[in-house]
Amino acid sequence: MTPSDGDGLGVDLHLEVGAGGGRRAALIAALREAVRGGRLAPGTRLPPYRSLAADLGIARNTVADAYAELVAEGWLTSRQGSGTRVAERVAAPAPGPVRPTAPPPLPYDLVQGKPDPGAFPRAAWLASARRALTDAPHEAFGIGDPHGRIELRRALVEYLARVRGVRTTPDRIVICSGAAHALRLLARVPGAAGPWAVEAYGLPFHRGLFAEAGVSTLPVPVDENGIRVAELPRHAGAVLLTPAHQFPTGGPLHPERRAGVLEWARASGALVVEDDYDGEFRYDRRPVGAVQGLDPERTVLLGSVSKSLSPALRIGWMCLPSALVDGVVAAKGLREPYASATEQLTLADFLVSGAYDRHVRRMRQRHRGRRDRLVTALAERVPEVRVTGIAAGLHAVVELPPGTERAALAAAARHGVAVEGLASYRHPEARGPARPDGLVVGYATPPERLYETAIQALCGALTASLPA
Incomplete structure (x- = not known):
């Protein structure tokens, strides 16, 4: 209910009170149940008599009597100037069945796979957010384009070309919420039909994701030079790789095998899906370019800010062959519910301003x-x-x-x-x-x-x- 302007409280309260006789008893029972069930927490201020009476279509005196009865029973308290509130001493709802709890985290x-949450660049991100929101067009706050914000896609084209050797255009980038979201979408696209070849060592989560989508996975051995291309199955519809830094064993895919996996893909009509999960972080070696740059029409590059900034941002991207864009966008849906438009705009500014590089x-x-x-x-x-x-x-x-x-x-x-x-x-x-x-x-x-x-x-x- 909404109290009248004179009440000045702005308190809403939904109660089911039946019609007919016994309105006072029914109101008392409804209020008791709301307190007992936890809908009205201790200390909650209740609407004034006249507001609740007007909303429920009952006499003001009926509400006053119900409040007085519950105050007398100890369910409510009433003080001059403080209104009527749920009593602090009312017992909490009885606990349900004991459920197993997760063990406490180890110290x-x-x-x-998890960056330090305390390392998030709050001040720089806030500066980008202010600029992005100030400059954003009005349409940015409407129903979004399932491709993702054009500002971010343009910024990614420049950034990925510069640091990873990626060859793409804004219309071939689709924004998603991360690698897992991307793989779920790809698993539903006819051009990436399974089974999928995968590295014999990889994330169990990804295998479970494929299983949920009804896509079988075929493990291929890996060694110090990455996946053994000679053992890739001819009947696989795609292969999922971590060529910059094999996960979890750690080595890059050897140059000869990078060329070999593309030869395999062309010969078998398959797709190479490149998970660029931590490509920014290299220490004792030269930068390794993306496999995507060698054949953009046969390779999908997946990236995100989960390792570099924070997994809480839920922003990732797919650089797609032109033939897959429409299918991925259709699988994503017209009212894409994952990546926030305002955070996409902020990331675009973060990239363009150089803050991301720093x-x-x-x-x-x-x-x-x-x-x-x-x-x-x-x-x-x-x-x-x-x-x-x-x-x-x-x-x-x-x-x-x-x-x-x-x-x-x-x-x-x-x-x-x-x-x-x-x-x-x-x-x-x-x-x-x-x-x-x-x-x-x-x-x-x-x-x-x-x-x-x-x-x-x-x-x-x-x-x-x-x-x-």
């Missing part, structure tokens, strides 16, 4: 320093292990002696370290020998004040779990 988070350079230095500290600590305290996949990205693979991965994970948990085992990333249908036992250690997430302690806790866990 040292070394799980891969942020990436700053974070590259920070991550390189963290990686070096991790490698040094492990070399000094746990010389039995070997650290690989460290030339780029936000994680390292700590290779362990055979048969020790489970013990290392258990010891890490006892030492308060959240970390993942390499075996959890292996496709359940993968053929051939598995990679050595190992831990996938992310070094981006912990705040600086906890990072050194987290490294030492990891070293302690490994020392305790490895054979003497």
